[in-house]
Amino acid sequence: MPPFSPSAVFTEWGLSPVLFVLVVWAAGLYLYAVWRLRDRGDRWPVGRTLAFVGGGLGTFFFATSSGLAAYDTTLLSVHMVQHMLLSMVVPVMCALGAPVTLALRTLPARPRRVLLAVLHSRVAKVLTFAPLTLAVYVISPWALYFTGWYDATLRSDLLHELMHVHLVAVGALFFTPILGVDPVPGRVSHPFRLLMLMLTLPFHAFLGVTVMGQTTLIGGDWYPSLKAQLPWLPDPMADQHLAGGILWGSGDLIALMMFVTLFVQWVRASQQEARREDRRLDRLARAEERTRDRDGAQEREQATTVPGAPRR
Template identity: 70%
Template sequence: MPESLLLSPRAPLCREWDPRAPRPPVFESHIVHGVIHPVLTTDEVLPRFTLARVFTDWGIDPLPFVLAVWVAGLYLWGVAVLTRRGDRWPVGRTLAFVVAGMGSFFFATQSGLGRYDTTLLSVHMVQHMVLSMVVPLSLALGAPVTLALRTLPARPRRWLLAVLHSRVAKVLSFPPLAFLLYVVSPWALYFSSWYDASLASAYVHEMMHVHLVAVGALFFWPLMGIDPLPGRVGYPFRVLLTVLTLPFHAFLGVTIMGQSTLIGGEHYLALREGPMGAWLPDPYEEQHLAGGILWGAGDLIGLVFFAVLFTQWVRSSMAEAKREDRRLDMMEARARREQPPPGG
């Protein structure tokens, strides 16, 4: 790098960083033991983070914004088609998909969580849990595949059925494989260069959000969802897979808490050299807090999943018992009709 660039107090680092990055980096001169060192800092200076800013500090991240609006809009359009046709669609499913599902996705990417997710690792971790657990569960409970099968024209419906019955869908929804992807992805994210790349590139950052939702959907949709998807297994096995997620989050959280190496260390340490250094917490304490959030939130949301799955299991058993009662009643009525009258 040319010496003039190193000595420039605010020279942008254009070649090493994606200009679309969420926090466009620049160099500042920093003198250590009489030697001038370039220091990475940020153009966007955010005020001190507080809990209130999660709900009041909003922005527009184009890709997640468009995705949330279009997906929610298509779902509501499908509900409107059913309503005009005179069919009934449960309100609970609509609320689960649009409000809890896409609403949580919108909140996680456009609210203060999205504004500070590259500034504080703990904020990113909250966002991670919402995108990988809350959003997939809510979308699955909304049964969008069932809605699509009931509203699409004949040809698109055949295409959708072909996709659902394809070999790729069967492989991706195979429960052990989906569980492995769900478990391995966070380790790959935080213990490889992937997370550093997401801090440096807006595109990688947004694709990480989509990836978290997609992997969560692959794992939880066949377990919790209502849609007729391949890979569905019996309720005992579903409960087992759900319970297995609890120690996984705890182990990953404890590992992050005990790390001596900072996750995204170059990025977060550089932020402390800029104007936000006056309020940014110690990066090691911040990482310890992030690991604790992953541990605690993972267990809490996992218990919610278990409660939802157990409720579905009970309802399924009660419905099966009612069907069996009706079958026995019909057999008994048929036997009475076929029985010869007394004295016949």
């Protein structure tokens, strides 16, 4: 392999057949559903389409097919960039694309009933239970890097690809109820969502510092053996120190962007609630006005009626 450089991220491309097919199918189905909506005259926000196809699937394809994928088993620091994209950026962007809402609006009756049954099932409620998803999201990287799991993914292509899917799946379970707009179980109030995001900040910092302070190499003898074959590789311990710093710094940066997104959603939800309350109060005021008008008309009719006069 040529020495790694920032330009290599954009020049050393290669396709992972299974993941590439998954991306193409997911993008095709999403775009087809959007076309069906517009064909029947319904609107679908362009921002959601860009978030899901461009932001979510595009980032997934970039992380698993660009130079990041070419060097992710060669440099731990490159893998850590890929890790953050797959575990945070991809799930959040896909959640903002509202794929479940789109499916509910376009699926035929029977598949829609199946999807609704899945969403209301006990399994879905357990998998989206906020404390559980937070625990899984926090524990998963520790289990990956401080057990033999990561070393096994370096030596098996199948496990390596499954690790990519795992990172996205765990991130989706955690971030979809917090930042997504789909009607999935596990959704909580905005203050609690903010608290959940705040709890991830010390997690990334502590994990990054722990990786930086390790005296043993993550991956065992994998990276030293590669350095014997590729002399341009940096010292494995120095690269591991850089990987911990990437995990720490990028985690805080992405979390800050999520805070901004959640705050905007909170403001919009408050404005929508205020508009609903205004409409409710307007309906009540109109109903009271009609009642007063009707009572006033009855009183005037009674006042003009001559006592004892025959009714026609």
